[in-house]
Amino acid sequence: MQSNSAAARPVSYKLDYIASSKLPTPWxxxxxxxxxxxxxxxxxxxxxxxxLGDGAPVLARVHSECLTGDALFSQRCDCGAQLESAMQIIAAEGRGALLYLRQEGRGIGLVNKIRAYQLQDAGADTVEANEQLGFPADMRRYDLCKPMLDRFGITALKLMTNNPRKVAAMENLGIEVAERLPLQVNRNAYNENYLSTKAAKLGHWLKERL
Structure with a gap:
């Protein structure tokens, strides 16, 4: 299981709020x-x-960018399905937040992510592929969530995640995780090894089968 040490060292991110608008979606x-x-x-x-700022825990998803899954419907991962499911669940609740962080490929960027895919096509798992390219298994940071949540007075979450690092990161930022809600969707023949590696090497809370 990957160490939570990165999550335990929050830094002060300087995030500037720019603009807001309505975003109509199917849900x-x-x-x-x-x-x-x-x-x-x-x-x-x-x-x-x-x-969101009434003090009650907010239903939330912290989602890192995945162009291939979120926009191109790739079945190699569960990212796009998780994004869609989270938006649907928040809509059904009538209250919630989704933080979309630009951390493509677990933080290694789109070009290196496709290079990692090439190594996976040759037999490496996702962790091995990143390491063969000279990167850690997961380079994502969640410190920048704090100023985003602070802007809306959010201090407690009902967090939709299978990733223990996200829970630890929020708690180390002083954000209470009042509840952890599993978000396991779209396990298929193409992402079976990807999900198994998440569980075995990154400690994600995943069932073997849906």
Whole structure:
């Protein structure tokens, strides 16, 4: 299981809020809010629905960008299905937040992610592929969630995740995780090894079969 040491060392991210707008989707009309990281110039976004600053735990998903899964419907991962399911669940609740972080390929970027796919096609698992390219198994950071949540007065979450690092990261940022809700969807023949590696090497809370 991967160490939570990265999650345990929060830093102060300088995130500038830029603009908000309505975002109609098939499930609800969300508010979309755009932030820019001063250090990297990366844009991060947050979808919100309903009143969030009343102190009650907010149903939330912290989702890292996956162009291939989120936009191109790749079945190699469960990312796109998790994104869609989270939006549907928040819409049904009538209240919640989705933080969309620009951390493609577990933080290694799109080009290196496709290079990692090439290594996986040759037999490496996702962790081995990243390491063969000279990267850690997972380079994502969640510190930038804090200023995004602070803007809406969110101090406690009902967090939709299978990833123990996300729970630890939120708690180390001073955000209470009042409840952890599993989000296991779209296990298929193409992502079976991907999901098994998540469980075996990264400690994700996943069932062997849906």
């Amino acid at each position: 609800a009309t969300f508010e979309i809010h755009i932030f820019i990281d001063r250090a990297t110039a990366k844009e991060h976004l947050m979808l919100t629905l309903g009143e």
